[in-house]
Amino acid sequence: MWKVYFFQTSRKHYPVKEFIENQSFSVQARINKSIRLLINHGPFLKPPYIKKLDHNLYELRIKTQITIRIFYSPKNNCYYLLHAFKKKSQKTPSRELKVALDRIKQLI
Numbered sequence: 001m002w003k004v005y006f007f008q009t010s011r012k013h014y015p016v017k018e019f020i021e022n023q024s025f026s027v028q029a030r031i032n033k034s035i036r037l038l039i040n041h042g043p044f045l046k047p048p049y050i051k052k053l054d055h056n057l058y059e060l061r062i063k064t065q066i067t068i069r070i071f072y073s074p075k076n077n078c079y080y081l082l083h084a085f086k087k088k089s090q091k092t093p094s095r096e097l098k099v100a101l102d103r104i105k106q107l108i
Helices: 015-021 025-044 094-107
Strands: 002-004 049-052 057-063 067-075 078-087
Touching: 002 015, 002 025, 002 067, 015 025, 015 078, 025 057, 025 078, 025 094, 057 078, 067 094
Parallel strands: 002 078
Antiparallel strands: 049 057, 057 067, 067 078
16 A cells, blocks of 8 residues: 655645545545555556656546546655646646646655
């Protein structure tokens, strides 16, 4: 089992946790199932569930009525859920990527 933590901002907010709580019950269930896969399989989890985006940045891919992405980063044998959003186009918006990359810097 791998440990998964929600990233906490300097203002004591948990953006991914708050994002999940604002979804419908069925979407929350799908997200939680995907997070459970990450906990159980860690680095052995493969596409279509995850995709490596950068050296230390991955996305957890959740498909429901809407497509959801959760960016995460490994650190000290744990995973930190950095940022979540609803994906509305083929390409990942650069502003969403920037949020995740900024939060990785805060983990250091």
